[in-house]
Every structure is written in structure tokens, then in C-alpha cells.
Amino acid sequence: MSAPLIEVKDLTKIYPSRDGNGTLALDRVSFDVKEGEFISIVGRSGCGKSTLLKILSGLLDHTRGDVTLKGRPIDGPDEEIGVVFQSPVLLPWRTVTQNVLFPNQIRRNLTPEIRARAKTLLETVGLGEFGDKYPRELSGGMQQRAGIVRALVQNPALLLMDEPFGALDAMTREQMNLEVLRIWSQSKKTVIFVTHSIVESVFLSDRVFVMTPRPGRLAEIIDIDLPRPRTLDMINSDAFGRFTGRIRTLLDSEGDLGG
């Protein structure tokens, strides 16, 4: 348990640009993530948080630096990494169960155990009755829960979530946050959660990575030592307010500098 699950060292990403100088999206970002941690990355748009997540999920290559999972470099999609997207990305011509099993169908490992696991997971998120329904018959929150189950079926070591609840209404969002914490505490997965909601980041995480734009930098890592399990009334506590205030100050000051 001592060696970190993920090690990121001096990660730099430069997008090619027309003037030949390139656009610096990530500037020497370094951090470690331990197994079982819940990490949130928070920042304004353009701070590189989505770029960072895309690199971690193996969808995007990086320019310089090292990114490793369990000591081996991440240089492409990895079975040990589950990804939850901004929108649920359920395929409308497949039932919920078929959607959830899609990654395993692609990897040609649709075993009876996997099917049973998918069924159990759907039940734990309250979708047990909906396996044979089509995505359009589900509400937005239910669709995103199916999206989370799809990422979990293969039992990944790391779960990457890219602003998964941005499109949901505030009340559904709170419900989903509690749901994610419940799944996380039961499965003991490592989670990296990208969000632009400061409250969400503090509520969910062990540590919050605050990123600032132009160029994308990791400004500060904030330890959230609020007790677990977290409850919604903690959001109104003084301790909680101090964390959100601290993060807001960091984001505001850098935002002014960036113009």
C-alpha cells in the first residue's frame, strides 16, 4: 500500500498551434494518488483539468513528463481504468444492461460472472428493474448512474469521472454525490473526479487539487480532513466553509491574473 497507485511527474502537454509556438495546456504538473483515495480536481474552464483526465484515461498523449499506473506508464486505454463521461453516453439502440456490458463485449470477455456482476451493480444503484429498458426511458440521474455502472463492471482499480453531474439539477446532483460516496466506500476504488463545483469537490474528496489556467498548473493540493461518512448538513459547517473559502480565493486570485 505504500507505493502510490498513480504517479504523475512534470506532466506537460503542449497542443500544436498555427504560429508554431504551441499552446501550453499543462505545465509541469506533479502529484501522487494513493490507492483508495478520493481526489477532486477543481478549476475554471481552460485550466487543463479535462486535458489531464484525458491523458490519465489514455485518450490523449502527453508532451513531456511521466504518468504511471501501478508503476507502468499509461500510454493508451487501460482495462484497469474506468471512465465516466460528462454526459452518460448511453447508446440509444441498446438496453441498459447491453450498455453496461458494452466494454466487456468489446473486450470479448462477456462471462457469466461479468453478467452477474453487472446485475448486482445495477441493483445497488437502484436500477435493478431497468436492465431491459432503453436509455430514453430513464431520467438524467438514472442514465448517469448506468454510466457509472458501465465503468465499474470491469472492476477497474481507478475510476475517472469528468464532470459527470454537470448536466443534472441541483437536487439530483446532491443525491448523486451521496451515491458516489456510497459506491466508493463499498468498492474502495480510487477515484479522480473533475468538477467545476467547489462545494462538490470539498464534499466528496480526501484531497482537492486546485488548478489554475493559462498555462494549466496545479496551484495547490488541499487536504480535506472532514470526518467520514460525509452528510449533506456538513456543507453548512464552519470547517466546510473554510475549505470552500480557501479554494475560492485561490481560483479568484489566479483568475484575475489571467485576465
Added chain:
Amino acid sequence: MSELAPQTPDPALTLASPPKWRERGMSLAIFLILLGTWWAVTNLGSVPAYVVPKPQDVARWLWVGFTAPLSHPTSLWYHTGVTMWEAFLGFVIGSVLGIVMGFGLARWETAERVLYPYVVAFQALPKVAIAPLFVVWFGFGIEGKVLIVVIITFFPLLVNSIAGYHAVEPERIDLARVCGASEFQTFWHIILPSAAPFIFAGLHMAAVISLLGAIVGEFVGARAGLGLLLLQYNNAMQMGGVFAILIVLGALGFILNYAMQKLEAWLSY
């Protein structure tokens, strides 16, 4: 709560939809009025039969045409069969070519950019203008007609396949990549079904215009087919025969349209 449980349906709470039989009845009434007017003008008025035939004459033409033996030169079954075969063959070949080339161009962006000006230029050309040329090249057989149908059905499928390919949500592609999908798997499981509504819209259009292509091809020069027969009747001033063929063509177009609609509804998600 008991007073809210409706024992008998409350008319104020019943979702009303206009009765279907009334709309159907109105459609039928319009048809009968048109038919009646037609009958009155041609039977009681002074419109000559070489301008507008009497409805009963057209009905007789249809009856005689469809009861004549297949080998007979005026058999409507035979000529309808020839035209439909040309349209069908052309539709299948043109659609398949259009879909394959459309996805090919969309997949290889350089090819799309290099070839698209030609596609646009060729699409802007009224394709039926090529029909006389095909008579010279391929003669009076069905090959030239099939080729015209191929050309005119090719474009809706080409354009719609390209549009369908580009309309696939990028996140769906990301999903496939995260799962380690091969290029073929991505195409088969994500791109093809995502683009299906576009392709069906193209097929729908192609099915209807395939008939147009076959008829125009036959006008220009053919040995058989409804277009040829129509032209012969027209030249002989036999308006009853012309109207009979127009009714057959109208019915074929209607059936094709209806069949494609049903197919689309059945296969859509």
C-alpha cells in the same frame, strides 16, 4: 382520496384526440368529389377524350392492361415488372456504392477534401441529362436505365453517409476507445448505428427517386417498361392508357414511400 379515483371517465379529464374515422372520411369524400367532377366533366361536358379521358375508360385500360397475358406487348404487369426491376437494381447498387464511398470519404478526411468538389459538381449536374448518352453507350436494354438509377440514388446516400459519420457524438468515439475497441469495432458498434437515421433518410429519398430515374431512362430509349409504354400511348393520343400508367406509377410511388416509412419506424431506436 376516494373522490379523486374516477369510477366513470370524466369527459373533462379525458385526453381528446380528433376521431380518426372523421379524418379518413373527409379524405375519402375529397377523392369521391374529384372523381365525380372528373366523371361529370368528361361525360356531361364537352372535353374531348384525346385531352382528358373518361374515368370509366381509364378503369377499362387498367383492367385490360392487368389481365393481358405477360407476353402481350401491352401487359401492364410485364412493363411494371421491367420498370420496378430497373429501379430496384439501380437502387440497391447505387445505395451500397453511396454508403461505402460516403463512409470511406468521411473516414479519410484528405480524400474527402480532395474529392468533395467533384462530388458537389457532379451532384449539381441534372443527372437525367446523361440519359441520352447512356442510350448511345449501352443501347436499349436495361443496363442504361439501371445505371441512371444508380447515379441518381448514389448521391443522397453518399451525402447522408458523410453527414451521418460526422454527426456521431465524439464522446461515443471516446467511449469505444476507452474500451480498447478496434477501428472495425468502433465502426460496427458506434458509427454505423449512430449514422443509421441519416442513412435511412437517404434510402427513403433514393427509393422514391429510383422510379423517376427508371422512367426517364425509358423515355429516352427502351424496349420495355412503363416509361416506354406511356410514351407510345401519348404519341398515339390514347389518353386512357396514359392515365392508367400514371395511376400505376402513383400507386407504386405511394407504396414505396409507405414501405420505407414503415421500415424506418421499425428499425429506429
